[in-house]
Each structure stands twice: as C-alpha cells, then as structure tokens.
Amino acid sequence: MLVSKKHRSSVATLGPKQAIQVQQELESVLSKLESQSGASRWIVFEHGTTLDCGLKACCVDHLHLHLLPVDMDLAAELATRLSCEAKRIESLQDLRQVRESGADNYIYARNPDGKHYVLTPPAYSSQFVRQVIAERVGRGEFWNWQNHPLEGDSVQTVRMFRDAGLTPHAIYYAHAIEDLSPAEVKESIQAARSMLSRHCPQATMLSMYEILEKSLREIDLPEDKLNAYLVEAERKFIEASSLLVVDLSRPNWQYVGSLMEIVYATEAGIPVIAVVGNAPIQQRRWLRAHVTRFVKTVEEAAQLAPSLLQKQSQPR
Structure with missing residues (x-):
C-alpha cells in the first residue's frame, strides 16, 4: 500500500x-x-x-x-x-x-x-x-x-519493497533481558540503536522487547497460546529483516531465546552477526555453523553491518 x-x-x-x-x-x-x-x-x-x-x-x-x-x-x-x-x-x-x-x-x-x-x-x-x-x-x-492475515505474503511484500529501495533495511537486535531491570534493558537497546544508526543511517533497528512490551501487558491468553504468539511474531519480524545482530557477550549465560532467533534467521537466509566479547561461546561448532560473522562488541557489529546489508540488496 x-x-x-x-x-x-x-x-x-x-x-x-x-x-x-x-x-x-x-x-x-x-x-x-x-x-x-x-x-x-x-x-x-x-x-x-x-x-x-x-x-x-x-x-x-x-x-x-x-x-x-x-x-x-x-x-x-x-x-x-x-x-x-x-x-x-x-x-x-x-x-x-x-x-x-x-x-x-x-x-x-x-x-x-x-x-x-x-x-x-x-x-x-x-x-x-x-x-x-x-x-x-x-x-x-x-x-x-x-x-x-496471510503473514507469509506480508513478509514477502515487505522484502520486495525493501529490495526495491522503497522501505529501509531492518536490523533485528536480539539480546538477553532476564535479570535486567526495564531501565537497563531500554538503555542497552538505545545504545545498540545509536551505534547501528551511526553506521547504517538508512536502516531501522527492531527490538522485540520494544515491540511487545505494551502488547504483552494487554494480551489475555493461556500460556500455550501466548507462547505460540510470541514465537510466531518473532519469526515474522526476523523474516522481514535484512540482518540479525545478536549479543551473546554475557559470560556463563544460557542464551536459549537468542539461539532460537539465530535458527530462525538462518532458516530465512538472513545473515547473522554475533557479538561474543570474550565469552567462549564462539567456539561451539553448532554456533559457528549458523553465524555469518563473530565480533567482540556491538560497535564492531555496527561497523560490519553496512557490508552485509549491501549484499542483501543485491539481486538474488
């Protein structure tokens, strides 16, 4: 439209x-x-x-x-x-x-x-x-x-508009939010957005926390249906994105949700930049098979992002 x-x-x-x-x-x-x-x-x-x-x-x-x-x-x-x-x-x-x-x-x-x-x-x-x-x-x-609603068709339409240069690239930012206060979560999101916008001014950054924060308080569903809704919403936003930046740098942390987001991105053919800091998680064979590039900081991810977005813009 x-x-x-x-x-x-x-x-x-x-x-x-x-x-x-x-x-x-x-x-x-x-x-x-x-x-x-x-x-x-x-x-x-x-x-x-x-x-x-x-x-x-x-x-x-x-x-x-x-x-x-x-x-x-x-x-x-x-x-x-x-x-x-x-x-x-x-x-x-x-x-x-x-x-x-x-x-x-x-x-x-x-x-x-x-x-x-x-x-x-x-x-x-x-x-x-x-x-x-x-x-x-x-x-x-x-x-x-x-x-x-035909969400799959909607995703294809978004990608077609993006590839035609009519809508900006979307960078999906994934990170752990457990054990963090809402203020800390929002601060980390804004820091990532600031770095990504500086290096990719024409792209927009998506955060599922921001997207779902309000709606989760208003949705009244049984737990099984709520979980299904969260998974499906997450998958569709990733599929409509051009790049996944996932922060795995917290030491000794079990990144269950973020690892699933990596799987969704890989299935959709979306490149993945994993921020690992000094964590040994980078050495996991399964992770290396799914991640496009590893970096130490979000700043490095932001610097690398333009080249991967450019590849996404090329005809497939």
Missing part, C-alpha cells in the same frame, strides 16, 4: 498540489516495483470517501492506495458488478470532482495500462474490491485480511 504519512481521509480530500504529489509518488513506486518484481502489469485502487467525518464506506479512515501485480481490467469488472459507470479521469487530481459532485464515497481504479477511473455506486460492501480481486486470482476465500 501507498499510505499518507500525515492524516488525510482520501485522495479526494486533498488539495490540487497534494494530489499531484501523490500521483508522482504512485508512478515512482510502480516503476520501482515493476523493475524489482518482474511484474509489469499492476492495478491500483482506493476505497475512498469525500467526507472528513461521518459515515464512510471505507473501513480505514486514512488515505491509502492498494497496489497489486494483477493483470485485469479492474474498472470494467467493478462497473459490471456494481451496475454503475466507470468514469474515465485523467489523474488523481480529478478525484476532487467527486467531492464537488456531492457523492460521499467512491472507488478509484487504475488499470494496468495506466488509465484512471472512478466509480460512485450508491452502496457496496466493505472491502468489496478485495473480494473481486481475490476471486480473479483464485483465492476468493481469502479476501478478508482479518480472518486470513
């Missing part, structure tokens, strides 16, 4: 200059995706609203355009199913006319040939366009992302 950083309800609620900017961003993103993915036929759609508040047909009240590598005449298909006209427009800027006409909601569609259309049916179900496209590609039962 192409999502607005600042809150806007839809493209139709933008001013002319903003709509032109979105149009330029859209064309740039599509060009990069076509080059990276090998798919040259893309469709774009928006479940849009002309309202700043009130009843809306779109289920997410924030400007977002869906981009999919599907070769179909989306505008014609929607017009047939909704029994309404797919009106040809020249650009996203023309969606402003929908708001001026008095319509509350609309569907914007861009066909693979680059032509733009807008439909203003009197009523349609939430996520209607997703249903149409899902049926077209033979996955009709999976149209509802809430029932079928």
Whole structure:
C-alpha cells in the first residue's frame, strides 16, 4: 500500500498540489516495483470517501492506495458488478470532482495500462474490491485480511519493497533481558540503536522487547497460546529483516531465546552477526555453523553491518 504519512481521509480530500504529489509518488513506486518484481502489469485502487467525518464506506479512515501485480481490467469488472459507470479521469487530481459532485464515497481504479477511473455506486460492501480481486486470482476465500492475515505474503511484500529501495533495511537486535531491570534493558537497546544508526543511517533497528512490551501487558491468553504468539511474531519480524545482530557477550549465560532467533534467521537466509566479547561461546561448532560473522562488541557489529546489508540488496 501507498499510505499518507500525515492524516488525510482520501485522495479526494486533498488539495490540487497534494494530489499531484501523490500521483508522482504512485508512478515512482510502480516503476520501482515493476523493475524489482518482474511484474509489469499492476492495478491500483482506493476505497475512498469525500467526507472528513461521518459515515464512510471505507473501513480505514486514512488515505491509502492498494497496489497489486494483477493483470485485469479492474474498472470494467467493478462497473459490471456494481451496475454503475466507470468514469474515465485523467489523474488523481480529478478525484476532487467527486467531492464537488456531492457523492460521499467512491472507488478509484487504475488499470494496468495506466488509465484512471472512478466509480460512485450508491452502496457496496466493505472491502468489496478485495473480494473481486481475490476471486480473479483464485483465492476468493481469502479476501478478508482479518480472518486470513496471510503473514507469509506480508513478509514477502515487505522484502520486495525493501529490495526495491522503497522501505529501509531492518536490523533485528536480539539480546538477553532476564535479570535486567526495564531501565537497563531500554538503555542497552538505545545504545545498540545509536551505534547501528551511526553506521547504517538508512536502516531501522527492531527490538522485540520494544515491540511487545505494551502488547504483552494487554494480551489475555493461556500460556500455550501466548507462547505460540510470541514465537510466531518473532519469526515474522526476523523474516522481514535484512540482518540479525545478536549479543551473546554475557559470560556463563544460557542464551536459549537468542539461539532460537539465530535458527530462525538462518532458516530465512538472513545473515547473522554475533557479538561474543570474550565469552567462549564462539567456539561451539553448532554456533559457528549458523553465524555469518563473530565480533567482540556491538560497535564492531555496527561497523560490519553496512557490508552485509549491501549484499542483501543485491539481486538474488
């Protein structure tokens, strides 16, 4: 998806200059995706609203355009199913006319040939366009992302966007947190982030402690389901990352969780930098078979990271 950083309800609620900017961003993103993915036929759609508040047909009240590598005449298909006209427009800027006409909601569609259309049916179900496209590609039962989140597809999409240079590389930082106070854990995370950002300014660092700290207090699940949730969340974040930096430098410590993160990264083909300090853990044959590079400090890991990220950016 192409999502607005600042809150806007839809493209139709933008001013002319903003709509032109979105149009330029859209064309740039599509060009990069076509080059990276090998798919040259893309469709774009928006479940849009002309309202700043009130009843809306779109289920997410924030400007977002869906981009999919599907070769179909989306505008014609929607017009047939909704029994309404797919009106040809020249650009996203023309969606402003929908708001001026008095319509509350609309569907914007861009066909693979680059032509733009807008439909203003009197009523349609939430996520209607997703249903149409899902049926077209033979996955009709999976149209509802809430029932079928398809995390594996999401990971592949993140990696495709990353390889196309549309999103930054993610560095997953793993470390032991047991026997440390929350303040000590946060301090170590910030120290690692500072070093990594200094050497990899275009990358972002992920910490599962930061990601899950709040949600774990709010999730009410039996222990077995909570454990399954933690493992699955951890695996997906690692799979969507470009590099794992794991700190194994605490002496005489059993790094059970961190060792599992190394396994997940290895299975996903993600390079691993292990920070071992003076600990003898580096001599373990199993560990040497899974770690890409060993270093003594997080600072050394940060210095090494750019070269490994560069390799990840190369075509596979």
